[in-house]
Structure formats: C-alpha cells, structure tokens
Amino acid sequence: MLLSTPFDLHFDEPLELVKGQRLDGYDLRVETYGTLNAAADNAILICHALSGDHHAAGRHSPDDPKPGWWDAYIGPGKPIDTDRFYVVSLNNLGGCGGTTGPTTVNPATGELWGPDFPDVCVRDWVTSQARLADHLGIAQWAAVVGGSLGGMQALQWAIQYPERLRHAVVIAAAPKLSTQNIAFNEIARQAITRDPDYFEGRYVEHAAIPRAGLGLARMIGHVTYLSDAGLGSKFGRARQDGSDELFQVESYLRYQGEAFTNRFDANTYVLMTRALDEFDPAGEQSLAEALSVAQCGFQVISFSSDWRFNPGRSEEIVRALVDADKPVNYACIPTEHGHDGFLLPHPQYEGLLRAYLSRIEVSA
Amino acid sequence: MRSSLQQVIHWVEPNSRVLDLGCGDGTLMAHLIEHKGCSGYGLEIDRDCIISAVSKGVNAIERDLDNGLGEFGDKTFDTVVMTQALQATQRPDLALAEMLRIGHEAIITFPNFAHISHRIQLGLLGRMPVSKALPHQWYDTPNIHLSTFNDFERLCDAQNAEIMDRQVMTRTGLGHTLARLRPNLLGDLALYRVRGRTL
Numbered sequence: 253m254l255l256s257t258p259f260d261l262h263f264d265e266p267l268e269l270v271k272g273q274r275l276d277g278y279d280l281r282v283e284t285y286g287t288l289n290a291a292a293d294n295a296i297l298i299c300h301a302l303s304g305d306h307h308a309a310g311r312h313s314p315d316d317p318k319p320g321w322w323d324a325y326i327g328p329g330k331p332i333d334t335d336r337f338y339v340v341s342l343n344n345l346g347g348c349g350g351t352t353g354p355t356t357v358n359p360a361t362g363e364l365w366g367p368d369f370p371d372v373c374v375r376d377w378v379t380s381q382a383r384l385a386d387h388l389g390i391a392q393w394a395a396v397v398g399g400s401l402g403g404m405q406a407l408q409w410a411i412q413y414p415e416r417l418r419h420a421v422v423i424a425a426a427p428k429l430s431t432q433n434i435a436f437n438e439i440a441r442q443a444i445t446r447d448p449d450y451f452e453g454r455y456v457e458h459a460a461i462p463r464a465g466l467g468l469a470r471m472i473g474h475v476t477y478l479s480d481a482g483l484g485s486k487f488g489r490a491r492q493d494g495s496d497e498l499f500q501v502e503s504y505l506r507y508q509g510e511a512f513t514n515r516f517d518a519n520t521y522v523l524m525t526r527a528l529d530e531f532d533p534a535g536e537q538s539l540a541e542a543l544s545v546a547q548c549g550f551q552v553i554s555f556s557s558d559w560r561f562n563p564g565r566s567e568e569i570v571r572a573l574v575d576a577d578k579p580v581n582y583a584c585i586p587t588e589h590g591h592d593g594f595l596l597p598h599p600q601y602e603g604l605l606r607a608y609l610s611r612i613e614v615s616a
Numbered sequence: 617m618r619s620s621l622q623q624v625i626h627w628v629e630p631n632s633r634v635l636d637l638g639c640g641d642g643t644l645m646a647h648l649i650e651h652k653g654c655s656g657y658g659l660e661i662d663r664d665c666i667i668s669a670v671s672k673g674v675n676a677i678e679r680d681l682d683n684g685l686g687e688f689g690d691k692t693f694d695t696v697v698m699t700q701a702l703q704a705t706q707r708p709d710l711a712l713a714e715m716l717r718i719g720h721e722a723i724i725t726f727p728n729f730a731h732i733s734h735r736i737q738l739g740l741l742g743r744m745p746v747s748k749a750l751p752h753q754w755y756d757t758p759n760i761h762l763s764t765f766n767d768f769e770r771l772c773d774a775q776n777a778e779i780m781d782r783q784v785m786t787r788t789g790l791g792h793t794l795a796r797l798r799p800n801l802l803g804d805l806a807l808y809r810v811r812g813r814t815l
Contacts, residue, residue, distance in 0.1 A: 574657065582678055607671035608670050610671060
C-alpha cells in the first residue's frame with residue numbers, strides 16, 4: 253500500500269500575479285510518491301483539476317478508507333509508476349486543501365483571506381509550481397501530467413517554461429473554455445453567491461456555510477461531468493429504496509452536493525471557476541503559434557462521451573501541435589463516463605498512459 | 617518485416633517528414649525513425665494499434681481517415697504513405713487527392729484485385745475471391761474499394777499524378793519476373809510512388 257504524508261512548504265519570495273495583485277509569501281501543501289533519483293530527472297508533476305488537491309494517490313494511514321483522487325493511475329506498477337518516477341502533487345494557490353487560499357489567514361490583516369484572496373490564474377499556478385520544482389531540486393520535469401483544468405496547467409507549462417519539462421500529458425482538456433463552459437461556471441457561481449449564507453464571502457465570520465449554493469453548484473458541475481448514457485445506465489429511472497417519489501438520481505445528486513459542502517470551500521470554488529474561464533494561453537495568437545516555443549513531447553487524451561471538454565477540444569490542441577511540428581500522440585478513449593472518465597480505470601487509457609510514460613528515459 | 621514494407625522504406629528519403637495514413641502498430645514509422653532519421657506522424661483508427669505504435673516511439677494520432685485530412689496543410693510532408701489501406705477507405709479518389717496535396721510524394725500499396733487467382737475464383741467459380749492478400753469473406757471485409765494496377769493508374773492519370781516508380785510483389789517471390797511483365801495478371805500487391813505534376 254502506498255502511504256503518503258502531506259507537508260507544507262513556505263515560499264518567501266513575493267509572487268506577482270497576472271491580474272496585478274501580489275502575494276508576499278505563501279505556503280504550498282504537497283505530497284510526493286516515489287524517490288527522486290540522483291540525476292533528478294525522474295520527477296513527474298501532477299496538476300489537479302477544479303475540485304482536486306494535493307492528495308492524488310495513496311492513503312494517509314493503513315486504515316484510511318479512501319485513497320487519493322488519481323490512485324487508479326499513480327502507484328507502484330501503475331501507469332505513473334512510483335517505482336520509477338518521483339511523483340509530486342500539490343494543492344494549488346487559492347485552493348482549500350492547506351495551500352494559501354481563501355481559507356487561510358492573510359498575514360497583513362490577521363483575518364481569513366476569504367473573498368479577498370487575489371484572483372489567481374493558471375499562469376500563476378505554473379509559476380508557483382516552478383518555484384516548487386526549484387525547492388525540490390528539480391531543474392526539469394520528466395513530465396507534467398494533468399486532467400481537465402490540470403491538463404491546462406500541463407499545456408501552460410509547455411509554453412511558459414519550455415526547457416523545464418520533457419513531456420506534457422494533457423488529458424480531457426481544452427485550449428480555452430467554450431461559451432457554454434463559461435455559462436455553466438457562471439451558474440455555479442451565482443448559485444453560491446446568491447445563497448443567503450454566503451455573506452459576500454465572509455460566511456466563516458458569520459459562522460455559516462453557503463451549503464445550498466455550493467451544493468447546487470456541485471450538482472450542476474457533476475451532471476456536466478457525466479454523460480446522459482452514463483447517468484442512464486447508473487440510475488435509469490429507478491426510485492430510491494422506500495420511496496415512491498424520489499428518483500435515485502435525485503438522491504445521488506443531493507448526496508454529492510451535500511458531501512462536497514463538507515470538504516470544499518465556496519470562495520475557492522468561485523476562484524477556481526474564474527481561473528478556468530480566464531485560461532487562454534494563445535490569446536491573440538493562434539494556438540499553434542503559442543505552442544511553437546514548446547520543446548517537450550505531448551500526449552493528448554480525450555473521452556468519447558465527454559461533453560464538458562469534448563474530444564473536438566483535444567483535437568484542436570493536437571492540430572495546433574501538428575501545425576507547430578511538435579511530437580504528439582492522441583487517442584479518444586471510448587467510455588460512457590463523460591468528463592469523469594479521466595479519473596476512472598480503463599484498459600486502453602491505462603495502456604496508452606503506460607506506453608507513453610514508458611518511453612520517458614530516466615537515469616538509474 | 618514484409619518485403620513490401622522494405623520497398624516502401626527504400627522509397628522514403630532519409631531524414632524526411634513522413635505522414636503514415638493507417639500506420640497500424642507503427643512498424644513502418646518506427647523503422648523510418650530509427651534507421652532513416654525520419655520524423656512525422658502515424659494516423660490510425662484502432663486504439664490498440666495506437667498503443668503499440670506509441671510504445672515503439674511513434675507519434676500516433678487517432679484518426680478516421682474517412683473524416684478527411686483537411687487540417688494538414690499543402691505540401692507539409694515530404695512523403696505521405698498509405699500501405700494496404702486505400703481499399704478500405706470510403707473514397708480512395710479523395711484519399712489519393714489529399715495525399716498528393718499534403719505530401720511532395722505519396723507511396724501507396726494495395727492488393728491487386730485482378731490477380732489471376734482472384735480472376736479464377738470470380739470468373740470460373742463465380743465466387744468473390746478469398747486469398748492471402750484478401751483474407752475476408754465478402755460480407756465482413758473492410759476492403760470495400762478493391763482495384764487493380766490498371767484502375768489505379770487510370771485514377772493517377774485522372775488526378776494528374778505522375779507515377780515515379782512502380783513495384784510488383786508476388787506472394788511467394790516465384791514468378792516475380794513474369795509478374796513484372798504482367799503485373800495486372802500476376803502481381804499480388806501493387807506498390808506505387810507518385811507525385812502531383814507541377815502545372
């Protein structure tokens with residue numbers, strides 16, 4: 253069993269944020285799996301998605317009931333093989349898993365950051381991840397890997413620090429959000445901020461939690477991460493046991509929403525969805541032009557029933573990489589699990605990741 | 617390695633940029649990368665083949681060739697290769713036109729439907745041919761657009777493609793000299809190296 257222990261790293265050097273504000277110092281909560289080799293060339297960075305955190309794999313104790321969010325893919329003998337690679341996973345700035353964010357104290361005021369935590373974006377995360385690499389003695393990642401918003405960080409890495417990674421694995425991502433994506437995020441934010449218990453983001457000071465809003469945001473998000481067929485085959489039109497009225501899917505969504513409010517912070521949710529909306533590494537350029545600086549190899553993977561970031565969005569990335577004459581592999585994994593497919597076991601997904609990561613040369 | 621692939625490898629210039637349409641498990645591309653310093657991509661529809669190709673170090677991209685190749689720019693590859701796949705496309709004419717557009721050269725191999733063994737099965741026995749080159753039954757074959765040396769050369773003519781080289785493969789190697797004289801009758805496999813004529 254892979255046992256992991258999170259730890260905090262403090263960074264004193266101020267971070268100038270893309271949106272203009274500045275963090276004088278910050279903590280990152282980190283987990284690592286495996287061992288960094290003497291040449292420091294076997295490190296893989298795992299970037300988390302909207303609601304993820306640093307706990308990507310393993311368990312915190314032998315009787316820990318639940319492993320990390322990507323435990324199916326990270327561990328000894330797994331596609332991201334911790335016998336071979338030193339795997340680093342962190343909670344991003346603005347998160348609520350222990351890294352500096354809305355739920356931590358602003359040293360300037362002595363109060364919680366709350367809604368006043370500055371807007372951070374994917375580029376800021378990548379900058380902070382590069383400083384993490386410096387701290388750990390990693391000049392160059394063997395690979396930067398991520399799904400969804402994590403895949404966007406991998407893409408940003410290839411553009412922002414081209415010499416600091418050898419491979420980027422971009423899973424279930426998009427080069428920027430579609431209008432529909434932004435629309436769904438806005439509905440989620442409205443659900444949160446209109447909750448009477450939101451108190452302009454100062455709910456902690458009011459001893460409240462905007463459970464209704466955050467739960468609703470999660471329910472909306474959750475439906476967009478699954479597919480029609482996937483929901484259908486999981487629940488059909490079945491009713492909840494002992495109920496004549498409640499469909500199982502209703503009960504399921506209510507449970508998912510409620511469970512989420514117990515582990516996730518509403519301000520962080522608003523911040524993370526904003527970071528998603530703002531992601532657009534190409535900007536005025538074409539994506540191929542933006543990616544022309546990349547020096548790494550790319551593995552792009554999509555999921556057939558994903559309508560949040562559909563396969564066409566991944567194919568935009570592939571096309572831009574081909575236009576820019578970059579090495580790229582691509583496959584669309586057949587699944588009915590929708591966007592969530594990137595978190596779930598699948599033999600071809602696993603096979604492809606394994607085949608690609610096996611190509612990475614690392615020193616003994 | 618199949619001798620037909622060796623011929624294809626022979627035709628590909630060293631250090632060239634290659635697009636392999638229907639790259640299968642990546643055997644050809646892997647060889648071109650390792651032994652001829654080539655670069656490029658293999659397109660393939662079968663994911664298990666893609667996984668094999670990726671593990672060989674090939675840049676493999678999942679792609680249904682029947683959806684077109686519009687995203688590839690004009691003359692962006694030195695050579696576009698299609699081995700044993702033309703007959704399985706929805707529109708071999710459009711596939712050839714796209715290969716000529718994208719590549720400076722195109723290399724195409726396909727089974728010759730006019731081979732004498734096929735003619736005997738169809739002409740004398742009255743049955744759709746089944747052979748080593750065409751192993752499927754008529755109802756489950758992926759080979760939906762079979763053609764012959766003569767047919768392909770007419771298509772090249774219609775598309776103003778210049779045939780730079782042509783080779784004939786026979787199953788056993790026996791009768792090879794005869795097959796070169798009468799490819800349409802005795803050749804099992806047709807191999808063509810073509811390019812668009814500059815107008």
